[in-house]
Every structure is written in structure tokens, then in C-alpha cells.
Amino acid sequence: MTARIAVLALLGALVLMPYLWMVAASLKPVSEIFRASLSLWPEHFAAAENYGKVLARVPVLHYLWNGVVVCGGILVFQLLFAVPAGYALAKLRFPGRGLAFGAVMLGLLVPPHVPALPLYVAASGLGLLDSYTALIAPFTISVFAIFLFRQFFGALPDDLLHAARLDGMGEWSIVWRVVLPNAWPAATAFAIFSVVSHWNDLFWPLIVVQGHAHATPALGVLYFRSEEAGDDFGAMMAAAVLMTLPLVLAFLLAQRRFVEGIATTGLKG
Amino acid sequence: MAGITITGIGKRFGATVVLRDVSLTVEPGEFVALVGPSGCGKTTLMRIIAGIETADSGDITIGGRAVTRLPPAERDVAMVFQSYALYPHLTVRENIAVPLAMRRLSAVQRLPVLGGLLPGARARRRAIASEVERAAAPLGLAPLLDRRPMELSGGQRQRVALARAIVRRPAAFLMDEPLSNLDAALRVQTRREIVEIHRAAGVATLYVTHDQAEALTMADKVAVMMDGALLQISSPEAIYADPASLQVATFIGSPRINMLAATADAEGRVDVAGLPVGLRAQAHSALTLALRPEALRLAQEGLPVIAEHLEFLGDGLLLHARHAPDGAAVIARLEPEAREKVQPGAALRLGFAPERALLFGADGKRVAARADARLVTA
Amino acid sequence: MRQRSQLAGEAIAGALMTLPAGIAYLLLLLLPTLATVLLAFSDYELGAPVLGWIGLDNFREMLADRGFGVSVRNTLIYVGLVTPASILGGLGLALLVEAGARGRALFRAVFFLPVVSLTVAMAAAWQYLLHPTIGPVNAALRAMGLGTPFWLSSSDTVLLSLAAIGTWESIGFNMVLFMAGLTAIPRELYAAAQVDGARSAFDRFRLVTWPLLGPTTLFVLTISMIRSLRVFDTVAVLTQGGPNKASEVLLFTMYQQGFTYLRLGYSAAITLVFLAVVLALMWVQTRVLDRRVHYA
Numbered sequence: 049m050t051a052r053i054a055v056l057a058l059l060g061a062l063v064l065m066p067y068l069w070m071v072a073a074s075l076k077p078v079s080e081i082f083r084a085s086l087s088l089w090p091e092h093f094a095a096a097e098n099y100g101k102v103l104a105r106v107p108v109l110h111y112l113w114n115g116v117v118v119c120g121g122i123l124v125f126q127l128l129f130a131v132p133a134g135y136a137l138a139k140l141r142f143p144g145r146g147l148a149f150g151a152v153m154l155g156l157l158v159p160p161h162v163p164a165l166p167l168y169v170a171a172s173g174l175g176l177l178d179s180y181t182a183l184i185a186p187f188t189i190s191v192f193a194i195f196l197f198r199q200f201f202g203a204l205p206d207d208l209l210h211a212a213r214l215d216g217m218g219e220w221s222i223v224w225r226v227v228l229p230n231a232w233p234a235a236t237a238f239a240i241f242s243v244v245s246h247w248n249d250l251f252w253p254l255i256v257v258q259g260h261a262h263a264t265p266a267l268g269v270l271y272f273r274s275e276e277a278g279d280d281f282g283a284m285m286a287a288a289v290l291m292t293l294p295l296v297l298a299f300l301l302a303q304r305r306f307v308e309g310i311a312t313t314g315l316k317g
Numbered sequence: 318m319a320g321i322t323i324t325g326i327g328k329r330f331g332a333t334v335v336l337r338d339v340s341l342t343v344e345p346g347e348f349v350a351l352v353g354p355s356g357c358g359k360t361t362l363m364r365i366i367a368g369i370e371t372a373d374s375g376d377i378t379i380g381g382r383a384v385t386r387l388p389p390a391e392r393d394v395a396m397v398f399q400s401y402a403l404y405p406h407l408t409v410r411e412n413i414a415v416p417l418a419m420r421r422l423s424a425v426q427r428l429p430v431l432g433g434l435l436p437g438a439r440a441r442r443r444a445i446a447s448e449v450e451r452a453a454a455p456l457g458l459a460p461l462l463d464r465r466p467m468e469l470s471g472g473q474r475q476r477v478a479l480a481r482a483i484v485r486r487p488a489a490f491l492m493d494e495p496l497s498n499l500d501a502a503l504r505v506q507t508r509r510e511i512v513e514i515h516r517a518a519g520v521a522t523l524y525v526t527h528d529q530a531e532a533l534t535m536a537d538k539v540a541v542m543m544d545g546a547l548l549q550i551s552s553p554e555a556i557y558a559d560p561a562s563l564q565v566a567t568f569i570g571s572p573r574i575n576m577l578a579a580t581a582d583a584e585g586r587v588d589v590a591g592l593p594v595g596l597r598a599q600a601h602s603a604l605t606l607a608l609r610p611e612a613l614r615l616a617q618e619g620l621p622v623i624a625e626h627l628e629f630l631g632d633g634l635l636l637h638a639r640h641a642p643d644g645a646a647v648i649a650r651l652e653p654e655a656r657e658k659v660q661p662g663a664a665l666r667l668g669f670a671p672e673r674a675l676l677f678g679a680d681g682k683r684v685a686a687r688a689d690a691r692l693v694t695a
Numbered sequence: 696m697r698q699r700s701q702l703a704g705e706a707i708a709g710a711l712m713t714l715p716a717g718i719a720y721l722l723l724l725l726l727p728t729l730a731t732v733l734l735a736f737s738d739y740e741l742g743a744p745v746l747g748w749i750g751l752d753n754f755r756e757m758l759a760d761r762g763f764g765v766s767v768r769n770t771l772i773y774v775g776l777v778t779p780a781s782i783l784g785g786l787g788l789a790l791l792v793e794a795g796a797r798g799r800a801l802f803r804a805v806f807f808l809p810v811v812s813l814t815v816a817m818a819a820a821w822q823y824l825l826h827p828t829i830g831p832v833n834a835a836l837r838a839m840g841l842g843t844p845f846w847l848s849s850s851d852t853v854l855l856s857l858a859a860i861g862t863w864e865s866i867g868f869n870m871v872l873f874m875a876g877l878t879a880i881p882r883e884l885y886a887a888a889q890v891d892g893a894r895s896a897f898d899r900f901r902l903v904t905w906p907l908l909g910p911t912t913l914f915v916l917t918i919s920m921i922r923s924l925r926v927f928d929t930v931a932v933l934t935q936g937g938p939n940k941a942s943e944v945l946l947f948t949m950y951q952q953g954f955t956y957l958r959l960g961y962s963a964a965i966t967l968v969f970l971a972v973v974l975a976l977m978w979v980q981t982r983v984l985d986r987r988v989h990y991a
Contacts, residue, residue, distance in 0.1 A: 052795055059788065060805040063863065067808070069831050070820035084834040129719055132712035141702070142709025148717065155724055157977060159925065161946060162970050163727030165734060165953055165963050169741065170727070189719035213701070219708030248814050250928045251946070255954050266815040270932060273819060281823050288816035299811040303804045306811060310868065311875045369886045389889040402887035406906035415902070419892030424901075481891070 070292075074098050074285035081281050098286040102272065107260055108290050111268035115294075118183045118253075118264055119243045125188035126242060127235060134197025135227050139209060140219065152198070155191030161251065168255055182256040183264070187246060193238050196313060200234035201227065240309035247295050265291040320345045320521035321366060321489050326375035328361060328545075335361050336545045339375070343489070343521040343538075348512070349550075350524045350536035354568070358545040359525045360399075363493050366523065367396050380488030390419070395482035396491040399498065401474045403466040409477050410449055410462040416485045417445045452484035455517075456510075472503045479511070483518055490515070490522040496531065508535055529569045533557060541565050563681040566607050572648045575613070577620070577640060579606040579676070587676065587686065589620065590642035595671035598686040607675040610635065613649035615658065616668025622647050624663045627656065638665065734963035741957040753964035763965070765940050766948040769854060770924065773944060776858035777865065777923040782915055784862065785869025790904075792870070793877050803874070807867040814864065818932040821860050822847065847933050850941030857942055860929050865922060869915050876911030880904065917980040921973055945969050 068088055073081055077094035102108060136142065137149055163186070171182045204227070212222045250266045257263055263271060272287045299306045321343040328336040335358045343349045351359045364370040366377055368389035377385045384392045395416065403412050418427055422445075426438040453459055456476040466474055475495060482490055495511070496504045512535050515522050526532055532539045533553040540550040541564075549561040560566035566574050579589045580602050587596040589606055598604070613620075622638035634656055636649045641664065649667055651659070659665065671688040678684045735753055739746040757763045792802050809817065824830050825846035833843040846856045884903045893899045927946040930936060936943035936951070949969065953962030 052791060053798055056791055056798060056802045060802055063806055063809065066817060066820045066824055069824055073823055082829050084829045086831060086834050086838060129716040133716035136709040136712035140705050140709035142706040145709065148713050151720060155720065157974055158728055159973055162731055162966055163724055165959050165966065166727040166730035186723055189716060189723050194716060219704060244811050250815055250931060254931065265813060269815045269819060284819055285823060288819045292813045292816045295811050295813065296808065307803060307807055307871050310810065311871045367890055369889055388894060390892040390894045394890065396890045398883045398887055400881060400883050402883040404884065404902065416891040
């Protein structure tokens with residue numbers, strides 16, 4: 049039993065190594081980093097210089113705010129489109145249902161990189177490059193979310209809906225008053241999945257964003273690295289810490305939900 | 318000596334005591350049913366005997382060997398699980414072969430293709446295959462040997478679990494509610510099959526169930542367990558007709574045994590609400606007189622009751638009534654012809670033979686009583 | 696009468712509820728994907744006024760292009776390293792974490808942390824960690840008297856280093872999927888295996904755990920391959936495909952051709968190759984392997 053803990057602790061320390069050194073380096077002055085000492089603990093604290101440099105040179109808070117706007121915008125639209133569609137596909141009979149579900153299954157096969165080129169051309173043609181719209185719009189439709197909600201609503205008992213219809217509710221008030229309140233577990237799981245993947249995404253922001261104004265945290269790290277830091281690893285690590293912190297904090301506060309959310313969405317995906 | 322002997326088994330999960338000082342012997346060839354309400358500790362006891370769980374105290378002997386500290390694999394017991402616990406990826410044939418293969422083949426010999434090429438493995442595999450077929454045939458599994466558990470009905474799965482248990486000829490069988498997932502008709506049929514398997518194998522069998530009817534119909538001996546303690550171990554007849562305590566008397570038998578408050582005066586005469594019932598016992602102010610429903614019959618004299626309603630059973634009639642003096646519920650099993658004589662609301666008298674009445678003290682323990690010929694009322 | 700009106704109401708509501716998603720699907724997924732397919736057969740360059748149909752020329756160029764060949768090779772090596780390492784590692788961690796109650800939540804969180812961490816930022820941390828002269832990894836190797844490789848800046852070690860980072864990133868994800876698979880295995884099967892004579896933990900693993908994890912393992916295998924096939928962030932941040940194309944991978948080549956050189960037609964053709972590989976993997980999963988791991 050203790051052997052298990054010992055092995056886990058060792059492996060855990062190994063996995064945490066990059067975090068430990070990242071935080072340690074963000075606290076050290078450049079000269080100390082360049083001595084390549086194996087001590088994690090800084091001899092002289094340079095946290096103020098390192099973090100101060102980052103905050104002074106790049107708009108960290110603005111990047112984080114962009115991240116919130118983009119992830120929030122994507123999530124809102126994804127839910128807005130996917131919840132009613134998922135419910136209709138699971139519980140309602142309407143012409144074209146089979147076709148619609150086929151389209152969803154087909155969409156599941158296509159990685160987001162595939163439509164990227166034409167979307168870029170379209171955004172460029174519409175003058176939408178370097179805007180929130182360009183960052184958000186391509187991801188507003190998530191076939192995965194539709195699929196997930198369809199599976200989830202499929203498990204709702206039909207009798208619940210029959211009872212609601214007998215009580216005189218129309219289809220829309222059923223969605224609003226019966227289905228939505230029951231959608232929370234699936235919605236949180238999907239929200240975690242969605243936010244984690246879009247907060248961390250680099251591919252699409254790199255394509256459509258050019259300046260600081262709409263840069264997401266991932267781009268922010270990249271910009272700071274190429275424009276400001278050079279070999280200033282202390283400041284570089286400080287920037288990395290600042291950009292990583294929000295999602296990691298959210299994870300630590302609700303780690304059970306995160307793990308379950310990723311596991312349920314992962315297993316269905 | 319062989320069979321299963323357990324002495325002084327105790328077990329607690331945290332602060333809850335699950336088993337207290339349980340001792341029990343299953344003779345070789347004997348079928349003992351361990352019966353009790355759910356949560357009484359009977360499944361835990363069975364898992365301790367199998368070695369899947371460890372006891373906090375006590376000793377276990379199986380087939381004459383002390384096995385208390387041995388792992389399940391070395392205890393020489395086979396177990397049938399409530400969920401059957403069949404390996405879903407293996408065919409029926411492979412499922413039944415597992416206990417033999419795990420014992421007779423080395424880890425390398427068990428490898429799918431390569432294992433068969435090793436010296437000695439082929440002969441052993443052939444022996445296993447023929448033993449599997451011999452165990453499967455009497456259970457009617459021969460045509461199903463190449464199916465997977467998912468393709469079988471509940472009853473068929475149950476039989477595969479039985480075959481997997483008997484194939485190895487263990488020193489003892491342990492069965493944990495093996496019939497509880499079957500429908501009623503199949504359950505009655507399978508009861509008989511299990512008894513026959515047991516008789517043919519002649520192996521000590523401990524059978525856990527919460528269904529007292531199952532216990533009474535199948536077992537040589539019934540052990541009644543409640544709150545982690547064994548209350549009585551006797552033949553089914555004795556458990557039914559001669560229970561040692563009120564708890565056993567009420568748990569065994571359906572409908573439930575009737576209970577009426579009684580007293581025994583200084584001379585030992587037993588009264589129910591002032592009515593002498595033809596019994597003598599030691600003087601006592603708070604006795605319980607218990608009567609099986611079939612011990613009661615309509616009579617001129619006897620317990621005064623008010624009829625409430627009748628249940629027609631086909632071969633008989635259940636009369637639900639209230640004991641007139643104190644309103645206690647009374648159920649009597651009557652002949653079907655009694656229907657005409659009994660109307661709801663009617664005041665009736667129910668008589669009984671004194672020797673069929675059971676007396677219990679305030680502590681629930683049985684109190685000795687004898688029929689008093691001079692005072693027979695009914 | 697009422698029945699019919701209710702059915703009609705249901706049909707209208709159903710159509711209306713799927714309409715917004717349907718329009719978005721058409722505009723943002725279906726048409727762009729079809730456009731990518733068309734682009735792959737054209738010589739379109741961003742800003743070019745006209746577009747010419749060139750048939751299979753893009754694919755011919757791909758076959759002739761040594762750089763593309765290197766990119767495919769590197770991608771396959773990367774997938775071949777990350778997939779087995781992150782699956783075996785994830786399975787091992789899941790078994791180890793699930794084996795006892797103590798520390799379960801803590802270690803699950805620790806191993807899962809890289810999944811939720813900003814990849815770009817962690818890539819920067821890895822760059823420092825693996826820095827040839829000031830990096831702690833080489834400092835430790837030096838202290839032990841061992842050689843100090845150039846990790847990300849040598850063509851011999853760059854793929855290995857990227858694969859190590861990729862494994863580090865996805866091992867916790869696989870662990871969580873395996874843990875979900877493990878909890879779905881009925882406890883009674885382990886009890887039965889013990890009674891049936893499976894003495895060692897390894898016997899029980901072979902008799903119960905491994906076969907019952909079959910569907911999970913297959914799923915993790917497919918998703919791991921597809922996820923590692925998509926490797927882009929670490930390459931874009933750390934190596935830009937270098938040194939000397941030694942870490943050039945499929946999506947990075949596609950990105951460079953499309954958005955740096957603005958050769959959209961050629962880039963679309965590469966995208967189609969990428970899509971074909973993804974579809975082939977999914978096809979293998981559903982058609983071939985699924986039958987062997989589901990027991991229904």
C-alpha cells in the first residue's frame with residue numbers, strides 16, 4: 049500500500065517538474081537562471097522584476113479578457129444551437145430528422161482544421177480578420193455538442209414529456225421548463241470540455257489574429273516570447289505562469305467536475 | 318472431518334458490527350441454507366468463507382484444512398454469485414474451464430495459441446475440455462458451449478455459473494442468492510435442479526438466501542441469521558414448527574405467524590385476554606402466544622375475532638380478522654368451504670389445538686409450555 | 696383531430712429547433728469542408744484574382760516534394776512514439792491510482808493537470824527545462840556526469856523531445872478515460888476470478904481487467920492517434936519545424952503552405968491527406984476492431 053503511494057508520489061513529482069521549474073524560474077533573476085543551478089529555491093527573489101516586466105510590456109489582463117470573451121462567446125452559441133437541436137433529434141418526430149442526424153455523424157468525423165482554409169478566405173473577404181467574430185464564429189456550431197445532448201436527452205423518460213404535454217405545455221415550453229433544467233449535467237460537462245479546448249487552442253487564433261487587440265492568452269505567450277523576452281527566461285516563465293494560472297485555478301477548485309466532464313465528453317466523443 | 322466449519326467469526330466495517338461470534342458447521346454432503354433479511358450479514362459471511370473478505374476474528378476449516386489465512390484460490394471452494402459473474406469475453410466453454418485452467422496450466426501454457434504448443438499443455442487442455450463437457454451436459458448446456466454470456470437468457474447464465482462451480486469438484490459450494498435474478502417460474506424449477514446437483518456432487522453446500530421459502534424447500538438444515546448473529550440452526554421442519562425465538566418464528570412462514578399478548582398466572586394457567594387457552598407454563602405476566610395461520614380453524618369456542626376480509630387462494634382461504642379484546646391482527650388459513658360462513662364484520666371464534674401454540678417470553682425467547690387437558694377450550 | 700394537430704406541432708417545433716444549428720452547420724462546416732476539397736484541385740493563392748483547376752497536380756507535387764515526405768515521416772514517428780507511451784502510461788497510472796483509496800483524488804488531479812494547462816505556456820516551460828546550457832534537465836545530467844543533448848535544437852533528438860512533451864500532455868487524459876473504464880468493471884468478477892484460482896494481481900488483470908477494458912482501450916487508442924496526429928502547438932512554439940525540417944509535421948506544413956506562403960490550393964491538398972488518415976483510423980476502429988472487443 050505504501051509502495052503504491054511511493055511510486056505515485058515519484059511519478060507525480062516527475063509530472064509536476066515543468067510547473068515547479070516554471071514557477072521557480074519566474075522568481076529568479078536572470079543571472080541566477082544562467083548559472084543553471086539545480087536549486088529550485090531562488091537565492092535572490094526577482095519576482096517583482098519578472099512579473100513587473102511582463103505586466104508592463106504586454107497587456108496580460110487584456111489577453112486573459114480576450115480569452116474569456118472568446119471562450120464565453122463560443123460556449124454560449126454552441127449551447128444555443130446544440131441544446132434545441134439535440135432535444136429535437138432525440139425526442140421529436142419531424143421530416144428530415146434522419147438526414148439531420150446523418151449530418152451530425154458526418155460532422156463528427158471532420159477535424160476543425162479541415163474547414164479552416166475556406167473560413168480564413170471568407171473572413172478575409174468579409175474584412176473580419178483580427179476580430180472577435182473571426183475567433184468565435186467558426187466554433188459556434190459543435191456537432192459534438194449536438195451529439196452529446198442528443199444522447200443525454202435520449203435518456204430522459206418519454207413519460208416525462210408525455211406528462212408535460214398532457215399538462216398542456218407546448219413543445220417550446222417543454223424545452224424551456226422541462227428539458228433545460230434537466231440539461232445541466234451534460235451542459236457543465238460540455239462547457240468544461242469546450243472551454244479547455246478553446247482556451248488552449250493556438251491554431252485558429254494564430255491564423256486570424258494579427259495584433260495585441262484580439263490576442264488570446266495562447267497568442268499572448270507567443271508574442272511575449274518572440275517580441276520581448278528573448279533569453280530572459282525569468283520574465284518568460286512569469287508570463288507563462290500568468291497565462292496558465294486562470295484555468296489551472298479553476299481546475300483545482302472544481303477538479304472532480306473537470307475530470308468527470310472530460311471523461312464523459314471524452315468517452316462519448 | 319470434512320465440510321465447512323466456522324468458529325467465532327467476527328467482522329466490523331468501521332463502527333458497524335456486521336458479524337458477531339458466528340459459528341456454523343456444514344457436514345460433508347449437507348445442504349445448509351443461510352437465511353435472513355437483507356443486510357443481516359449473510360453475504361459478508363459467505364465472502365469471508367470464500368476468502369474474498371477477511372474476518373476480524375474466528376477460524377474457518379474447509380475439507381478438514383484450516384484455511385483462515387489462505388487466499389480464495391487455495392481454499393478449494395466454488396462460489397455461485399448473485400450476478401453470476403461470468404466473464405463476458407469468454408464463451409460458455411471457456412467460462413466453465415477457467416477454474417481448471419487457472420489451477421492446472423501455468424501462465425505461459427494459458428496463452429491463446431503459443432500455450433498449446435508447449436510440452437504437456439495439449440494433454441492437459443484435452444483433459445480440461447472433456448471435464449468441461451461432462452459438467453455442462455447434465456445442465457443442458459451442451460448446445461450453448463460456444464456462445465458468449467450476453468447471448469444467453471438469465472436461466473442459462475445461471476446454469477453456466479453452476480457448471481463453473483461443479484466442474485472442479487471442490488470441497489464446498491458457496492451459493493450467494495443464485496436465484497434472485499430469475500423470474501418466479503424459473504426459480505421454482507431451478508431450486509430443484511440445484512438440489513439435484515448438490516445430491517449428485519455430495520459436497521458440503523452453504524446457500525445464502527433472503528427467501529425463507531427457498532430455504533425451507535431446499536435445505537437439509539436452515540440457519541437463520543439476523544443482525545450479524547445466528548439465531549437458530551435446525552431442520553426446516555423444526556425451524557418452522559419449533560422456532561427458538563419470536564424473531565425466527567416471525568421471519569419464517571408466510572403469512573406471518575399470529576401473535577397475541579398472553580399471561581400465565583401463579584398456577585401456570587395461560588390466558589389470552591382472560592380466556593384460558595389450554596396451556597400451562599411458568600408464571601409470567603408478559604407472554605406472547607404465537608399461532609401459525611393454518612393452526613387456526615373456525616370453532617364454537619376459542620379466540621373471539623371480528624372478520625375483516627377474505628382472500629381466496631384457490632385451495633384455501635385467508636381470513637384477515639381482528640382479535641376482539643385488543644384489536645391485534647389475526648390471519649387464519651381456512652378451508653375454501655368456509656367462505657359461506659364468514660362475512661366481513663361477523664363475530665367469529667377461532668379455535669386451535671394447544672400443542673400447536675408457541676409461547677415466548679418478554680425477551681423473545683421460547684417459554685416451555687404443555688397442553689393442559691382439563692382446560693382445552695376449543 | 697387532436698392527435699394530428701399534435702403531430703404537426705411536433706414536426707414544426709422539431710424543424711424550428713434544428714434550423715439554427717442547421718444553418719450554422721451549412722455555413723461554417725459543410726460548405727467550407729466542401730470548399731477545401733475543391734481547393735485541393737486548384738492552384739488558388741490568397742489574393743490571386745483567378746483560380747485555375749489543375750486536377751491532381753497538387754497531389755503530384757506532394758509526392759515529389761521531399762519536404763512533404765519528411766513531414767509525413769515525422770508525423771508518423773511522433774504518433775508512433777506518443778500513442779503507445781501515453782496509452783501504456785495512462786493505463787498504468789489508472790491502475791495504480793485506482794488500486795487504493797488513499798491519495799486517489801490528489802494523484803488524479805496531479806496527472807490530469809497538464810491536460811488543462813495552456814499548451815503554449817507549458818511549451819515555453821519545457822523549452823527552459825530542456826535548454827541545452829541553462830536547462831535543469833541538462834544541469835542534472837551534467838551533475839551525474841552524463842552527456843548533455845541539445846534536445847530541441849538537434850535534429851537527432853527534436854522529435855523525441857516533442858514526443859516526450861506530447862506524452863506528458865496526454866497521459867493524464869488517457870488515465871481519466873481508463874479510470875472511467877475501470878470503474879465500469881463489476882466487482883463480483885474480481886471475486887469470481889479469485890475463487891476460480893487467479894492468485895496473482897497479474898492473473899486477475901489478464902482474466903478480467905484487460906479483456907473488459909477492451910472497448911475503452913480501443914477508444915483510447917483511436918483518440919490518442921488522432922490527437923497526436925494533430926500535433927501543432929508545440930511545433931509552432933518550439934521548433935517551427937526545425938532544425939532543418941527535422942520536426943516538420945503534417946499540420947505545421949499545412950499551416951505554413953496555407954498561411955505563410957498563402958498557397959491555399961496546395962495547403963488544402965495536404966489537409967485532405969490529413970482528413971483521409973483521420974477517417975481511415977475511425978474506419979478501422981468501427982469496422983474492424985469494434986467487433987473484437989464488444990461481447991454483446
